[in-house]
Amino acid sequence: MGKIEGVKIQNYGALKSIIMGKTLSNQDAVALNNVTAIIGPSGNGKSTLADAFGFLADCLEMGVEEACDQKNRGGFEQIRSQGSIQPILFELYYRETSKARPITYELTIDIDRAGRPYVREERLRQRRPNQKRGRPLSFLYLQNGKGYAYEGKEGGEDENGISIDGEKIDVELSDNRKLGIVTLGAMKQYDRIEQFLAFLKSWYLCYFSPDAARLLQTAAPQPYLNRTGSNINNVAQYMYRENHKGFEKVLQEIQTKLPGIERIEPEKFANGQMMLKFWETGFKEAFYSQKMSDGTLKLFAYYLLLHEKNPRQLVFIEEPENGLYHHYLGQLADEMVENVGNSYSKQIFVTTHSPFFVNSLAPENVWVLTKGEDGFSTMKRASEYPFVQELSAEGVSLGDMWYSKYFG
Numbered sequence: 275m276g277k278i279e280g281v282k283i284q285n286y287g288a289l290k291s292i293i294m295g296k297t298l299s300n301q302d303a304v305a306l307n308n309v310t311a312i313i314g315p316s317g318n319g320k321s322t323l324a325d326a327f328g329f330l331a332d333c334l335e336m337g338v339e340e341a342c343d344q345k346n347r348g349g350f351e352q353i354r355s356q357g358s359i360q361p362i363l364f365e366l367y368y369r370e371t372s373k374a375r376p377i378t379y380e381l382t383i384d385i386d387r388a389g390r391p392y393v394r395e396e397r398l399r400q401r402r403p404n405q406k407r408g409r410p411l412s413f414l415y416l417q418n419g420k421g422y423a424y425e426g427k428e429g430g431e432d433e434n435g436i437s438i439d440g441e442k443i444d445v446e447l448s449d450n451r452k453l454g455i456v457t458l459g460a461m462k463q464y465d466r467i468e469q470f471l472a473f474l475k476s477w478y479l480c481y482f483s484p485d486a487a488r489l490l491q492t493a494a495p496q497p498y499l500n501r502t503g504s505n506i507n508n509v510a511q512y513m514y515r516e517n518h519k520g521f522e523k524v525l526q527e528i529q530t531k532l533p534g535i536e537r538i539e540p541e542k543f544a545n546g547q548m549m550l551k552f553w554e555t556g557f558k559e560a561f562y563s564q565k566m567s568d569g570t571l572k573l574f575a576y577y578l579l580l581h582e583k584n585p586r587q588l589v590f591i592e593e594p595e596n597g598l599y600h601h602y603l604g605q606l607a608d609e610m611v612e613n614v615g616n617s618y619s620k621q622i623f624v625t626t627h628s629p630f631f632v633n634s635l636a637p638e639n640v641w642v643l644t645k646g647e648d649g650f651s652t653m654k655r656a657s658e659y660p661f662v663q664e665l666s667a668e669g670v671s672l673g674d675m676w677y678s679k680y681f682g
Contacts, residue, residue, distance in 0.1 A: 275618045277306075278295070278366055278368065280366075282299065283365070284363040286353060288645070288650055290355045300368060307636075308614040310622070310623045312640075316627070319645070323625070324479070325345070330381075338392065338453075361383055363382050378410065381395075396415075398412065398455070398470065402439070413466060414430075416445065416447070422445055423443050424440040453475070460542050483503060496509055496570070516541070525538045526538075527581070535554060535555075539553075545581055550563045550574075569589075580609060587619065591624045593625055610636045632673035640672060642656060642682040659680070
């Protein structure tokens with residue numbers, strides 16, 4: 275359980291200083307919704323924002339130095355905002371349930387004298403029960419890999435260095451290029467760190483590729499789609515094994531949403547492999563997934579993602595409209611909004627150029643990225659533009675307003 279109510283990013287490429295939603299430093303703002311779409315012209319920072327989420331996930335998996343070199347990032351100096359000498363900073367404002375006290379995670383990454391990136395500061399904060407005002411207590415604080423952490427579910431240190439409740443443990447990491455939450459989150463005594471780490475590990479950053487989805491995989495059931503969707507048949511194999519009837523019911527529901535598809539069935543081979551068979555309108559014989567169109571495979575993957583039994587808590591999808599007929603996008607957006615609901619079990623971020631996708635969203639769900647005269651990106655909620663709320667209340671679709679240049 276859990277979702278991000280706000281994000282702050284500083285000095286990450288074109289994102290010199292942006293805030294989305296409610297953060298510790300921006301308490302008067304409205305929290306992010308369960309579906310958040312980011313729009314704007316090409317070159318205004320949408321891909322950079324998606325990569326910032328990917329960078330955090332890579333830092334978690336492999337450490338900050340390797341993360342800086344992944345996916346053609348080119349190292350720390352290429353990632354850091356041009357002309358800046360300040361460190362890269364991330365702030366996540368996270369809440370497990372509607373009644374839970376929010377947790378703030380702050381991560382500062384800099385370079386040492388040898389020019390190698392390292393974790394300069396890392397902090398987790400949370401208010402005490404019934405504390406309405408004042409700065410929350412720090413229950414994890416590391417500077418250059420040294421600091422403290424609090425065991426259990428309560429306690430922390432205030433801004434004056436006074437320990438309040440809980441058991442404070444001095445901490446020194448052996449490698450300051452790895453995140454402290456990864457090391458400490460693996461230990462049961464650090465309950466809150468463990469839960470926050472589990473939330474971050476549940477992120478799914480989608481770079482779905484129809485060509486990758488057509489690759490033949492060995493028989494190895496897997497519970498989740500990977501980033502490219504190359505294991506789509508392995509996921510089908512897993513769902514079939516875990517709950518045969520339940521999986522068939524999922525396929526029956528998905529097939530009603532795929533245009534031109536009359537039926538989808540799994541076929542299991544003697545070697546344990548499984549492939550999906552699609553019956554298209556007008557054809558007597560079924561086609562295996564390797565023969566399906568890019569659009570059909572993409573739509574199927576997105577709907578399969580929405581039907582996960584134990585869903586990833588944060589999903590980030592870049593430009594779902596690529597390869598899809600525009601009339602399908604509104605239905606996909608509707609399905610996403612309905613699927614995530616108002617709970618704290620799933621949150622979806624989407625970057626898009628499609629007004630058809632945006633037409634299905636409310637102004638509070640959409641954020642606009644624009645470039646300032648200094649070349650850096652700024653962000654603004656669609657609901658904050660003049661006349662948008664009024665026109666939306668009168669029934670004008672948001673995507674049509676955007677297309678007609680009422681905002682953005």
